[in-house]
Every structure is written in C-alpha cells, then in structure tokens.
Amino acid sequence: MGHSGGRRIWQLSDHAQLRVGWRVTDDAAAAATETALIAQFRAHYGRRPFANMRA
Numbered sequence: 001m002g003h004s005g006g007r008r009i010w011q012l013s014d015h016a017q018l019r020v021g022w023r024v025t026d027d028a029a030a031a032a033t034e035t036a037l038i039a040q041f042r043a044h045y046g047r048r049p050f051a052n053m054r055a
Contacts, residue, residue, distance in 0.1 A: 009051050
C-alpha cells in the first residue's frame with residue numbers, strides 16, 4: 001500500500017535534493033515503530049513530520 005505522504009513530498013520545489021531514510025522492521029513491529037518515531041519527532045519539533053500530517 002502506498003503512503004499518501006509521498007504525494008506531499010514530490011510537490012516540494014526541492015524534492016530532488018531531499019534525503020530519505022527508512023528503518024526495516026518486521027510486519028508485526030511496523031506500526032509501533034512508526035508511532036514511536038513520529039512521537040520522538042513531535043517531542044523534538046513540536047509537530048508531526050511534514051509528510052505525516054493528518055488529513
């Protein structure tokens with residue numbers, strides 16, 4: 001299943017210069033890992049990551 005955040009990313013004027021990172025997880029841990037990473041980002045920056053905004 002695709003990630004809707006990707007649609008937000010490619011529309012940025014500097015999308016070709018962006019760096020992308022990912023973490024490999026097993027399927028059972030994927031949702032919990034994503035939730036934890038977003039929580040860490042939010043704690044540091046005070047908001048959700050740009051491509052992970054709620055609709």
